[in-house]
Amino acid sequence: MTRAETKERNRRSLLDAAFQVVSRDGYRATLDEIADQAGLTTGAIYSLFGSKGGLVAALVTDHLRPHYEEIEQAIPAEMGLLEAVEAFARYYRRSCDAPAATSALSLQITLLDMALHDPELGAQLAASVRTQESHLIALFTGRSHNGKAVTSHQAQRLVTALRAVFVGLTQGVVLGLAPGADEQYFVDTACALASNAALVDQDADAAV
Incomplete structure (x- = not known):
């Protein structure tokens, strides 16, 4: 070797x-x-x-990378924004039924607890997550929506909102607290966010 x-x-x-x-x-x-x-x-x-923080940050990257790679494969480049968001929502909902869903949620909650007890580690974890999320932002940037191409800033706002909603819904599904949150519910919720003019159509960069 x-x-x-x-x-x-x-x-x-x-x-x-x-x-x-x-x-x-x-x-x-x-x-x-x-x-x-x-x-x-x-x-x-x-x-x-x-350091310990470096190890835990690498653990987060190691845990998230396969998911983001699968998401990229599930969302072809030719899809418009709403089609892409729908595919993203369906992927997220199906992951709730995966054999590793419970252990993934356990790790997620544990990492949040660690971040609260160790601000320096929390900063490293946040940086690791942001690095992975940058792939999602790139994935949505440039897609067609209402006759225009989604900007990077708009994609960032959308990714932040979608991730917050999906994380919360996923926790509810895995814990049995969201019995009505089926695949179509995920899709409807995600598309409602993506269709919101204040979220997607307004580019804050233009107002600065």
């Missing part, structure tokens, strides 16, 4: 261990336990990720 292969294997082992330990212990998770779970030393964590 080459040095690069060993490094990647150790990185993968630490991310998998962090997922297990962080999901269970939240902000109380220690580097010692994560390293022990991975069969490595804390030195490996500092070498590969720089």
Whole structure:
């Protein structure tokens, strides 16, 4: 095994261990336990990720990247804005029924708790999420809506609103608190947001 292969294997082992330990212990998770779970030393964590915050931020990226890649595949470039939003909504709703939906929600809640207890870590987590969301903003930018192309600023406003709604609805579905939130409900809610003139059609940059 080459040095690069060993490094990647150790990185993968630490991310998998962090997922297990962080999901269970939240902000109380220690580097010692994560390293022990991975069969490595804390030195490996500092070498590969720089700090506990760096490891947790990498965990968020590792967790989110596959989802954003699947979303990009589910929304072809030729779709208009509302078609794209509908496809996005359907993807999000179907993810609620995935086998890993409960563990994903558990990790999400745990990470929020960690961010509240550690502002520096919270800033790193926010930066990691924003990096992933930039792919969504690019995905919606330029799509046709009401005869115009959606600007980057408009796409950013829309992504912020859609993510907030979908995260809340997903939590409700997984916890059994939103029994009527089926796939069409997700679609209708998302398209209502995307059709709102104040949200999409007005570009704040023009008012500055």
